[in-house]
Amino acid sequence: MASRGEQRREARKKGGSEMTKFYYILGIVAVIGVAIVAYSVGSQAMSTAATQPVDVEGLDDMTELVKLAQGVTRGDEDAPITIVEFADYSCPGCGTFALTVKPQVMNQFVETGKAKFIFYDFPLTSIHPHSFLAARAARCAGDQGKFWEYQDQLFRHQAEWATKNSVEGDLDNFAEQSGLDLDAFNTCVNSDAHADVVSANMRLAFELGINQTPTIMVSAGKGMARRLANYDFQGISTEVDRLLADMNGTTGGN
Numbered sequence: 001m002a003s004r005g006e007q008r009r010e011a012r013k014k015g016g017s018e019m020t021k022f023y024y025i026l027g028i029v030a031v032i033g034v035a036i037v038a039y040s041v042g043s044q045a046m047s048t049a050a051t052q053p054v055d056v057e058g059l060d061d062m063t064e065l066v067k068l069a070q071g072v073t074r075g076d077e078d079a080p081i082t083i084v085e086f087a088d089y090s091c092p093g094c095g096t097f098a099l100t101v102k103p104q105v106m107n108q109f110v111e112t113g114k115a116k117f118i119f120y121d122f123p124l125t126s127i128h129p130h131s132f133l134a135a136r137a138a139r140c141a142g143d144q145g146k147f148w149e150y151q152d153q154l155f156r157h158q159a160e161w162a163t164k165n166s167v168e169g170d171l172d173n174f175a176e177q178s179g180l181d182l183d184a185f186n187t188c189v190n191s192d193a194h195a196d197v198v199s200a201n202m203r204l205a206f207e208l209g210i211n212q213t214p215t216i217m218v219s220a221g222k223g224m225a226r227r228l229a230n231y232d233f234q235g236i237s238t239e240v241d242r243l244l245a246d247m248n249g250t251t252g253g254n
Contacts, residue, residue, distance in 0.1 A: 050195035051133045052125055059203045068200035072139075072147050074106070075116035080247060081109065081220055081240050086120045086205050088213040089135060089154045090128035090162040097214045097231065098155035104233045109240055119151075121201040122213055130167045133189070135198045137171045140188035141180055149178040220247055 058064030071084070083105065087094040102117075109115035121139075123131030134154055141150030153174035154161075161170040175185045188194075205215075218236065219225035220243035228235050 048190045049133060050136065050192035051129075053132065053199040053202055054192060054195045056196045056199050059200060062207070065200060065203060065207065068196065069120070069204040070197050070201070071118040071120045072142060073116055073118050074148060075110040076113050077116060079110075079113055079116040081115035081218065081243055082118065082225070083109070083115050083236065083240075084118045084120065084217040084219075084225065086122040086201075086210050086213060086215040088122055088124050088128055088131045089138070089151075090131040090158065091124065091213045092158070094214045095155045095158040097216075098151070101231070101233050101236070105236055108233075108237065114244065115240060120205065121198045122205040122210065122215070123198065123202065124213060128162065130162060130164075132195075132198060133167065134171070136194045137174075137185075137189050139194040139197065140185055141175065141178055143188060143193075144180050144184065146178045146180055150174055150180070153177055218243065220244070 056068060058068060085097075085102075087097070105115075105117065110117050121135040123135050125132050138147055138150050138154060141147055157170070157174070161167050164170070171189060172182065172186070175182055214231065216228045216231040216236065217225040218228060218239045223243075226239060228239060
């Protein structure tokens with residue numbers, strides 16, 4: 001019987017050109033290993049809403065996983081630099097990053113066209129019971145073109161909702177503050193809409209060996225990404241400037 005490692009290597013081979021294309025798009029070259037945070041599949045009801053990862057056909061196939069996992073992009077798709085975040089809406093570190101670092105990144109790099117920013121859901125459901133539902137709620141807001149506005153509400157008010165027993169009222173309040181159609185939003189949240197995408201994003205994080213949130217990666221063009229140990233604004237800025245300088249054939253970036 002093939003070992004787990006052999007099975008994974010075989011799955012990667014089946015990914016073929018599609019997997020290569022994916023890594024080039026994101027600029028990620030990762031060694032797939034055993035993640036510290038385990039990925040689990042199941043279902044749990046809160047009203048009729050999907051609040052835990054769901055069983056999605058094809059997640060064990062690397063090619064299908066690449067197709068199913070979907071980040072949300074902000075900025076120019078043709079920007080020379082790509083900044084990728086894997087995050088959990090209940091994670092205090094993610095909240096701090098969202099409120100203090102991300103606005104600087106958006107202003108300095110995304111709004112100026114130097115970089116695009118791609119967000120991937122990585123709810124750590126074993127320690128944050130509301131994170132999966134929050135990820136779905138943000139994507140329901142995205143159906144109405146308000147993903148980033150709703151995400152801001154989730155992170156800005158994280159301390160108020162993340163540890164509650166019930167969060168339905170908070171999610172509705174954030175929807176109202178974001179200017180959403182509440183009926184459409186509630187219909188979406190009280191279903192399994194987007195549960196497949198969030199589950200696929202979780203599996204992608206697992207396969208990339210990501211074991212903490214937030215995880216920030218930066219890449220230039222089709223080159224390899226660097227996973228940043230220091231993801232404050234200075235750390236990100238230094239890496240972006242270095243990559244831009246390399247692309248421009250200079251020794252320093254401004």
